[in-house]
Amino acid sequence: MSESKVFIILQRNEDARPFVEAFEQENPEAVFKYDQPGMIRIENIGELKITEEVVSELAGRDVDLQELHLVLVSLSGCVDEDDDYFKVSWN
Amino acid sequence: MAKKLNMRKRYELLTRGLGWEPTYQPKEKVFPQESYEGIKIVDWDKWEDPFRLTAEAYWKYQAEKDKKLYAIIDSFAQNNGHLNLTNASYINALKIFIQGVSPLEYGAHRGFANLARQFSGEGAQIACQMQSIDELRHVQTQIHTLSHYNKHFTGLHDPFHMHDRVWYLSVPKSYFDDARSAGPFEFMTSISFAFEYILTNLLFVPFMSGAAHNGDMATVTFGFSAQSDESRHMTLGLEIIKFIVEQHEDNLEIVQGWIDKHFWRAYRVLGLVSAMQDYMLPDSPMSWKEAWDIYFVDNCGALFKDLGRYGLRMPKFHEQATAEAEHLSHQIYFTLYQFSHAAAFQTEIPSKEKMDWLSEKYPNTFDKYYRPRWEMYAEMEKQGKRYFNAGLPQLCQVCQVPMCFTEISKGKPLDLSYRLSEYNGDKFHTCTDACKAIFDHEPEKYSHAWLPVHQIFQGNCGGEEISDVLKFYHFNPEDSGEYKGSADDISWRAAHGENNDIEESA
Amino acid sequence: MTIKTNYGAYPLGNKDAVENFNGNQLVYFAWDDHLGLGTAFAFPFPPEMPFAALKGEVLPNVCGAHPDFEKIVWSTATWILDGENFIPDESKNLIENGIGHKSLLRLKTPGLTGYKGSGS
Numbered sequence: 261m262s263e264s265k266v267f268i269i270l271q272r273n274e275d276a277r278p279f280v281e282a283f284e285q286e287n288p289e290a291v292f293k294y295d296q297p298g299m300i301r302i303e304n305i306g307e308l309k310i311t312e313e314v315v316s317e318l319a320g321r322d323v324d325l326q327e328l329h330l331v332l333v334s335l336s337g338c339v340d341e342d343d344d345y346f347k348v349s350w351n
Numbered sequence: 352m353a354k355k356l357n358m359r360k361r362y363e364l365l366t367r368g369l370g371w372e373p374t375y376q377p378k379e380k381v382f383p384q385e386s387y388e389g390i391k392i393v394d395w396d397k398w399e400d401p402f403r404l405t406a407e408a409y410w411k412y413q414a415e416k417d418k419k420l421y422a423i424i425d426s427f428a429q430n431n432g433h434l435n436l437t438n439a440s441y442i443n444a445l446k447i448f449i450q451g452v453s454p455l456e457y458g459a460h461r462g463f464a465n466l467a468r469q470f471s472g473e474g475a476q477i478a479c480q481m482q483s484i485d486e487l488r489h490v491q492t493q494i495h496t497l498s499h500y501n502k503h504f505t506g507l508h509d510p511f512h513m514h515d516r517v518w519y520l521s522v523p524k525s526y527f528d529d530a531r532s533a534g535p536f537e538f539m540t541s542i543s544f545a546f547e548y549i550l551t552n553l554l555f556v557p558f559m560s561g562a563a564h565n566g567d568m569a570t571v572t573f574g575f576s577a578q579s580d581e582s583r584h585m586t587l588g589l590e591i592i593k594f595i596v597e598q599h600e601d602n603l604e605i606v607q608g609w610i611d612k613h614f615w616r617a618y619r620v621l622g623l624v625s626a627m628q629d630y631m632l633p634d635s636p637m638s639w640k641e642a643w644d645i646y647f648v649d650n651c652g653a654l655f656k657d658l659g660r661y662g663l664r665m666p667k668f669h670e671q672a673t674a675e676a677e678h679l680s681h682q683i684y685f686t687l688y689q690f691s692h693a694a695a696f697q698t699e700i701p702s703k704e705k706m707d708w709l710s711e712k713y714p715n716t717f718d719k720y721y722r723p724r725w726e727m728y729a730e731m732e733k734q735g736k737r738y739f740n741a742g743l744p745q746l747c748q749v750c751q752v753p754m755c756f757t758e759i760s761k762g763k764p765l766d767l768s769y770r771l772s773e774y775n776g777d778k779f780h781t782c783t784d785a786c787k788a789i790f791d792h793e794p795e796k797y798s799h800a801w802l803p804v805h806q807i808f809q810g811n812c813g814g815e816e817i818s819d820v821l822k823f824y825h826f827n828p829e830d831s832g833e834y835k836g837s838a839d840d841i842s843w844r845a846a847h848g849e850n851n852d853i854e855e856s857a
Numbered sequence: 858m859t860i861k862t863n864y865g866a867y868p869l870g871n872k873d874a875v876e877n878f879n880g881n882q883l884v885y886f887a888w889d890d891h892l893g894l895g896t897a898f899a900f901p902f903p904p905e906m907p908f909a910a911l912k913g914e915v916l917p918n919v920c921g922a923h924p925d926f927e928k929i930v931w932s933t934a935t936w937i938l939d940g941e942n943f944i945p946d947e948s949k950n951l952i953e954n955g956i957g958h959k960s961l962l963r964l965k966t967p968g969l970t971g972y973k974g975s976g977s
Contacts, residue, residue, distance in 0.1 A: 351660075778958070808883065808901035
């Protein structure tokens with residue numbers, strides 16, 4: 261895994277909450293930055309990953325991971341996604 | 352019941368097998384622009400869109416984004432949200448945005464529609480179609496959002512007309528025209544990779560966060576709504592670069608040349624953004640330099656480390672852009688300040704608090720090089736002689752920015768930087784080694800440049816007097832000049848019950 | 858390097874050929890160490906305009922706002938034309954002085970280095 265930093269920026273709103281919490285839960289090393297108004301910046305070395313199972317559990321309903329598009333502001337890294345996971349990483 | 356298909360399968364069904372082999376015309380004639388740039392594509396099936404959005408999901412999420420945005424625009428208008436800004440001077444940044452950036456979104460819409468027609472691979476066609484629709488959505492939502500401000504403030508009434516004519520808007524316009532008049536692969540490298548991937552974070556993220564900081568919830572919302580599409584576009588930009596380079600070894604050198612060129616072209620456009628961010632936001636959450644360090648130095652450092660295995664390297668002249676980071680916003684905003692009598696926005700000397708913030712954010716440069724200039728202008732203003740440039744500026748033949756840049760890389764930040772090329776018996780002036788290299792590579796192209804200052808002198812902009820030119824630009828007299836005492840300032844103060852006698856500047 | 862095209866040769870052209878300026882030529886002028894005045898200026902001048910008119914009429918108009926302008930000691934001022942040291946003959950016109958279309962003329966004023974010596 262690369263030592264480069266990946267990041268993902270989400271809007272700071274209720275729709276983003278289960279995603280943010282899933283990133284927290286599934287990426288224990290990740291850093292969460294709230295210093296910029298309106299958004300949350302999530303950084304990690306190498307990769308950031310969430311699974312459909314955890315996001316749905318946190319939202320209390322079946323979540324389609326592509327709902328991420330509604331709250332996504334920006335990201336850095338290569339995207340890999342399927343129905344059950346979403347991942348950003350550097351190779 | 353049939354099992355639901357997984358994402359990969361759904362995406363494959365959408366993007367494969369929809370094309371056909373032409374029979375009564377050769378393929379090169381059906382897709383006439385695909386090969387002349389020298390890019391060799393062996394197998395379009397290797398194209399993979401990183402976000403595997405089907406048409407159904409695409410429409411669903413885009414509709415959802417729009418519903419949210421329009422609900423916010425409505426409530427913003429009903430609650431007179433424009434009165435909750437930090438200050439009406441903030442609107443000047445929005446004026447540059449709608450005059451300079453929104454027409455680029457429209458240009459991107461047209462560019463990607465063309466690409467969807469010109470590429471023969473179905474995956475690429477669909478990605479370009481979706482992006483084309485996204486870009487149209489951006490320009491529409493931006494116009495809808497800012498139309499509320501147009502009811503209350505100056506300079507927002509005719510951005511598309513202005514974009515095609517006005518001197519500072521020729522900077523973004525000429526960059527997009529440069530990309531759109533190139534072939535399809537160069538356009539894609541320019542807009543999707545150099546602009547969207549490398550640089551749009553610098554445009555949207557700190558600026559929109561800045562809008563939130565200054566109470567402009569409407570702009571935040573369209574900004575973030577557009578930016579959620581940008582994430583897809585950026586990722587697409589990265590994939591296309593990898594795809595092209597993996598297709599054939601001959602492609603690498605061509606693509607690297609385009610990355611070098613279009614990184615610099617797009618970076619020069621962002622000079623306007625640096626001035627908006629550091630000077631035109633009354634409260635700035637982050638300086639241009641800080642944003643550059645995060646979004647270019649760190650982020651693109653990681654990106655090009657990853658791209659190294661394809662043989663790609665950082666864009667040429669990136670060191671110069673990084674060296675300029677402590678100077679750029681100041682040099683650009685001084686230029687806007689002294690020519691704002693010919694602009695559809697107003698400028699002013701930064702407040703004391705703003706200057707102290709600039710000192711703090713630019714400890715190596717602001718007090719030494721730039722604060723004295725503001726002090727000089729403040730003295731002139733006190734004597735009733737607010738400084739407006741009495742002439743017109745020399746422009747760079749390539750980036751079209753007034754030649755305000757200095758020899759920073761040579762350690763001489765107080766010497767204006769001049770570069771000269773000769774072509775076909777004539778002189779062509781550029782602002783840096785980077786712009787000169789771009790000119791020298793394709794002088795046939797840049798000798799056609801429509802430089803606004805020269806066009807005024809040739810008599811093609813409405814007349815000889817500045818007032819004729821401003822009419823040609825569709826400016827109204829209250830659009831331009833000094834912010835203090837402007838129509839926007841007066842109506843803002845009146846709406847907030849403030850005295851309209853302008854205070855003596857301290 | 859020749860530009861790649863798909864439909865025949867790239868059309869040659871020069872938007873800013875001197876013929877397009879209605880009898881004028883472009884001249885650029887800058888005063889070194891006085892960034893407060895901004896970038897180099899661009900002007901459309903008749904080629905037969907005397908250098909003295911440039912110095913005596915144009916420069917006061919565009920540079921006069923700067924507090925250093927009235928302090929210039931013209932006998933010590935030096936000029937750079939298109940990157941080379943240059944001694945103008947003020948009685949002669951631009952062309953006779955070698956100032957051509959799109960020439961860049963710079964003024965240096967020893968001892969005057971901008972507002973409070975800041976280069977501004």
